[in-house]
Amino acid sequence: xxxxxxxxxxxxxxxxxxxxxxxxxxxxxxxxxxxxxxxxxxxxxxxxxxxxxxxxxxxxxxxxxxxxxxxxxxxxxxxxxxxxxxxxxxxxxxxxxxxxxxxxxxxxxxxxxxxxxxxxxxxxxxxxxxxxxxxxxxxxxxxxxxxxxxxxxxxxxxxxxxxxxxxxxxxxxxxxxxxxxxxxxxxxxxxxxxxxxxxxxxxxxxxxxxxxxxxxxxxxxxxxxxxxxxxxxxxxxxxxxxxxxxxxxxxxxxxxxxxxxxxxxxxxxxxxxxxxxxxxxxxxxxxxxxxxxxxxxxxxxxxxxxxxxxxxxxxxxxxxxxxxxxxxxxxxxxxxxxxxxxxxxxxxxxxxxxxxxxxxxxxxxxxxxxxxxxxxxxxxxxxxxxxxxxxxxxxxxxxxxxxxxxxxxxxxxxxxxxxxxxxxxxxxxxxxxxxxxxxxxxxxxxxxxxxxxxxxxxxxxxxxxxxxxxxxxxxxxxxxxxxxxxxxxxxxxx
Amino acid sequence: xxxxxxxxxxxxxxxxxxxxxxxxxxxxxxxxxxxxxxxxxxxxxxxxxxxxxxxxxxxxxxxxxxxxxxxxxxxxxxxxxxxxxxxxxxxxxxxxxxxxxxxxxxxxxxxxxxxxxxxxxxxxxxxxxxxxxxxxxxxxxxxxxxxxxxxxxxxxxxxxxxxxxxxxxxxxxxxxxxxxxxxxxxxxxxxxxxxxxxxxxxxxxxxxxxxxxxxxxxxxxxxxxxxxxxxxxxxxxxxxxxxxxxxxxxxxxxxxxxxxxxxxxxxxxxxxxxxxxxxxxxxxxxxxxxxxxxxxxxxxxxxxxxxxxxxxxxxxxxxxxxxxxxxxxxxxxxxxxxxxxxxxxxxxxxxxxxxxxxxxxxxxxxxxxxxxxxxxxxxxxxxxxxxxxxxxxxxxxxxxxxxxxxxxxxxxxxxxxxxxxxxxxxxxxxxxxxxxxxxxxxxx
Numbered sequence: 001x002x003x004x005x006x007x008x009x010x011x012x013x014x015x016x017x018x019x020x021x022x023x024x025x026x027x028x029x030x031x032x033x034x035x036x037x038x039x040x041x042x043x044x045x046x047x048x049x050x051x052x053x054x055x056x057x058x059x060x061x062x063x064x065x066x067x068x069x070x071x072x073x074x075x076x077x078x079x080x081x082x083x084x085x086x087x088x089x090x091x092x093x094x095x096x097x098x099x100x101x102x103x104x105x106x107x108x109x110x111x112x113x114x115x116x117x118x119x120x121x122x123x124x125x126x127x128x129x130x131x132x133x134x135x136x137x138x139x140x141x142x143x144x145x146x147x148x149x150x151x152x153x154x155x156x157x158x159x160x161x162x163x164x165x166x167x168x169x170x171x172x173x174x175x176x177x178x179x180x181x182x183x184x185x186x187x188x189x190x191x192x193x194x195x196x197x198x199x200x201x202x203x204x205x206x207x208x209x210x211x212x213x214x215x216x217x218x219x220x221x222x223x224x225x226x227x228x229x230x231x232x233x234x235x236x237x238x239x240x241x242x243x244x245x246x247x248x249x250x251x252x253x254x255x256x257x258x259x260x261x262x263x264x265x266x267x268x269x270x271x272x273x274x275x276x277x278x279x280x281x282x283x284x285x286x287x288x289x290x291x292x293x294x295x296x297x298x299x300x301x302x303x304x305x306x307x308x309x310x311x312x313x314x315x316x317x318x319x320x321x322x323x324x325x326x327x328x329x330x331x332x333x334x335x336x337x338x339x340x341x342x343x344x345x346x347x348x349x350x351x352x353x354x355x356x357x358x359x360x361x362x363x364x365x366x367x368x369x370x371x372x373x374x375x376x377x378x379x380x381x382x383x384x385x386x387x388x389x390x391x392x393x394x395x396x397x398x399x400x401x402x403x404x405x406x407x408x409x410x411x412x413x414x415x416x417x418x419x420x421x422x423x424x425x426x427x428x429x430x431x432x433x434x435x436x437x438x439x440x441x442x443x444x445x446x447x448x449x450x451x452x453x454x455x456x457x458x459x460x461x462x463x464x465x466x467x468x469x470x471x472x473x474x475x476x477x478x479x480x481x482x483x484x485x486x487x488x489x490x491x492x493x494x
Numbered sequence: 495x496x497x498x499x500x501x502x503x504x505x506x507x508x509x510x511x512x513x514x515x516x517x518x519x520x521x522x523x524x525x526x527x528x529x530x531x532x533x534x535x536x537x538x539x540x541x542x543x544x545x546x547x548x549x550x551x552x553x554x555x556x557x558x559x560x561x562x563x564x565x566x567x568x569x570x571x572x573x574x575x576x577x578x579x580x581x582x583x584x585x586x587x588x589x590x591x592x593x594x595x596x597x598x599x600x601x602x603x604x605x606x607x608x609x610x611x612x613x614x615x616x617x618x619x620x621x622x623x624x625x626x627x628x629x630x631x632x633x634x635x636x637x638x639x640x641x642x643x644x645x646x647x648x649x650x651x652x653x654x655x656x657x658x659x660x661x662x663x664x665x666x667x668x669x670x671x672x673x674x675x676x677x678x679x680x681x682x683x684x685x686x687x688x689x690x691x692x693x694x695x696x697x698x699x700x701x702x703x704x705x706x707x708x709x710x711x712x713x714x715x716x717x718x719x720x721x722x723x724x725x726x727x728x729x730x731x732x733x734x735x736x737x738x739x740x741x742x743x744x745x746x747x748x749x750x751x752x753x754x755x756x757x758x759x760x761x762x763x764x765x766x767x768x769x770x771x772x773x774x775x776x777x778x779x780x781x782x783x784x785x786x787x788x789x790x791x792x793x794x795x796x797x798x799x800x801x802x803x804x805x806x807x808x809x810x811x812x813x814x815x816x817x818x819x820x821x822x823x824x825x826x827x828x829x830x831x832x833x834x835x836x837x838x839x840x841x842x843x844x845x846x847x848x849x850x851x852x853x854x855x856x857x858x859x860x861x862x863x864x865x866x867x868x869x870x871x872x873x874x875x876x877x878x879x880x881x882x883x884x885x886x887x888x889x890x891x892x893x894x895x896x897x898x899x900x901x902x903x904x905x906x907x908x909x910x911x912x913x914x915x916x917x918x919x920x921x922x923x924x925x926x927x928x929x930x931x932x933x934x935x936x937x938x
Contacts, residue, residue, distance in 0.1 A: 166514070166515070168538065169536070185540065186520050186521050187519055399527060
């Protein structure tokens with residue numbers, strides 16, 4: 001096929017055809033809950049998932065078969081549009097089972113929210129009581145988090161050779177974090193494949209460890225997927241409190257921690273390049289932040305008189321800190337007893353998030369590190385205006401335009417929280433709830449649990465609020481710019 | 495194939511972009527992240543920032559496991575040093591870009607090989623060679639000889655006076671010529687033609703033919719050969735100096751440059767030429783230096799735009815053959831449309847040399863010429879190769895390549911649908927960009 005000489009108009013045909021291919025993969029994933037439903041004798045759920053997989057597969061097949069693009073070229077605009085739309089399209093198809101399954105029967109907007117919350121690994125849920133869900137729905141919720149955890153585009157890059165090109169590269173850039181910017185192999189498909197192997201193996205380890213503990217194989221599978229992806233869906237409405245097991249908490253803490261580390265770094269460490277991990281300032285800041293926050297949590301707990309045995313000053317605060325900072329969002333039932341200071345630190349952790357290039361949400365530690373170093377330089381400069389300084393992270397100088405990007409990102413992040421909260425208040429959400437749920441949604445962290453003192457009960461939100469939160473989740477997952485440029489007129493009229 | 499390219503300058507970044515489209519694993523190294531970042535975001539490759547001659551950088555690029563290590567920074571010594579380091583780490587094959595003719599000479603090749611530089615490329619030298627060919631065959635755009643001239647690929651720009659305008663290829667071949675139309679460059683695209691493709695005015699048509707039919711081809715294309723005696727060159731750079739030492743005795747060469755130091759240096763180095771210091775864009779100066787009497791005008795300044803316009807001016811003065819160095823790939827199409835005779839591009843010449851190394855580890859067994867969006871390669875067919883299994887028409891070759899000719903037992907012949915290729919034949923393949931990696935499956 002010839003390269004296009006003029007690229008003023010968007011290559012819609014190529015976008016739709018590729019979406020078709022990606023949707024075919026989703027249909028394939030839907031077969032997993034279908035099989036689970038058949039095994040567990042859930043005829044209603046089996047029908048719902050069978051129909052969903054059929055519809056999804058058919059749409060994908062038709063798009064793949066009948067849309068014939070004249071050129072395969074994907075420019076930067078097409079890549080951004082495709083990356084953003086693939087998440088929306090995945091949620092649109094992924095919500096069908098929630099609408100059809102007898103154990104959920106959600107409305108359109110609620111089902112969309114639920115699916116988006118899954119793929120973006122937010123973990124907020126509109127299901128009244130998770131205990132009554134069929135196993136197929138449980139699997140689908142956790143599976144969608146697992147797929148979304150590392151990223152839909154990066155998953156498909158590993159599998160479709162067609163995308164092993166400059167276009168695929170740009171889609172990877174649109175979905176992945178520009179800050180991490182780590183390619184571990186020259187070709188994008190082999191980079192993607194290696195990241196998925198790391199991710200898959202970690203999930204498998206976690207599953208084995210959980211299964212060896214108090215969980216059944218089914219619970220272990222669900223929790224392994226939702227923990228590794230730092231999503232936070234659970235098979236029980238009480239979350240992981242129901243297991244009341246130190247073992248589960250320890251294992252999950254370790255794997256949530258890994259889920260919050262840059263996967264390229266995990267890969268390098270696993271291939272014996274330990275020096276890259278030891279010298280990585282982001283990683284050092286990450287674990288120091290966790291240790292400091294845990295210490296502060298313990299102080300808060302003791303001051304608040306919430307001491308209730310050795311666990312409450314060791315594993316409990318550590319688990320909760322890691323769960324918050326990686327945006328997993330598992331909540332211990334004790335959390336609400338720990339007092340406002342702990343809650344406040346918790347909110348800060350949600351804002352910061354994990355390392356760039358990981359499955360976690362938030363503004364990302366890398367950006368905070370850049371910002372702090374930059375601020376330090378700026379403060380020095382007020383005293384000695386002529387000094388020339390560079391922002392140096394992990395021994396490398398960070399170019400100024402990247403710093404500008406980080407500052408812009410953090411400003412936008414805050415602005416979007418405010419705008420989102422404002423929109424929510426218009427739809428009747430009380431002020432505090434609006435702020436905290438917007439804050440949680442963009443950080444891909446579900447702050448709402450029925451027994452928590454913070455956040456809102458998502459159940460009584462209206463349809464408009466569902467969409468607002470869904471958009472916030474997606475914006476947070478794709479790290480703002482990919483979504484924001486779609487809203488700018490210059491994107492559509494270059 | 496894993497290829498490490500050091501130096502993201504013009505040549506390096508062009509190579510990296512081209513090879514990443516050929517589905518190779520590319521690692522690009524440079525000291526300047528401003529050069530690397532746009533390439534990293536745009537192409538399917540890995541970039542590493544670091545000094546080209548630092549052990550640590552070369553280790554990070556994993557040169558130990560690379561099949562080809564290409565050093566194309568602007569500095570010859572850096573390139574050689576980088577190659578030596580890479581070779582010592584275990585790179586399979588190393589190539590350094592040089593700008594010294596001595597280093598190209600066969601007698602010195604052994605020295606380099608012993609020190610870890612397996613091959614050298616010298617784009618300015620290739621450019622000078624290309625200009626020499628263009629001056630001997632003034633009526634063609636491209637002239638590419640295979641196997642010591644047994645087969646020749648000729649690119650000709652056709653005008654209204656060519657006999658074959660308006661014919662489709664079926665009619666053309668029915669006339670019983672011994673030409674193979676390998677490709678047609680039309681405006682910005684190169685097409686591999688089929689039987690129904692019609693030849694239009696303004697097309698650059700690539701014919702494959704044998705040496706005895708060249709004159710016949712010239713006639714049906716409506717071209718005349720011009721004798722070249724005197725040449726005016728704009729720009730006293732490396733290519734001009736190389737060209738002067740190759741051709742100084744054969745032609746009368748006059749070189750114009752506005753930089754007095756460069757002129758002085760060139761005049762001191764080469765004796766048989768006439769060096770003029772002045773602005774080559776100044777028409778009065780050109781007339782003073784009797785441009786009307788020149789047979790050829792070669793524009794080699796640093797700016798592609800100046801070169802294109804310079805050639806157009808020379809045409810106005812009645813110069814028969816003009817040659818322009820156009821370094822911007824996008825401008826090549828425009829320059830071709832503007833009737834500037836031959837276009838020289840260092841990047842493409844270097845790319846051809848690298849492709850040659852990629853296709854064949856012995857390097858002497860194949861030959862590649864890179865065009866703006868296509869490549870021509872001559873290579874040997876290995877026993878048991880897929881291509882030998884059936885006649886060409888039954889092979890279902892992909893549409894982005896065509897087999898133009900073959901050399902069997904030292905004798906060149908053209909290829910048509912009924913030809914069956916045998917192991918040991920040397921075939922000439924014309925393929926569009928991004929198709930070279932398919933050769934491996936076809937010919938080995």
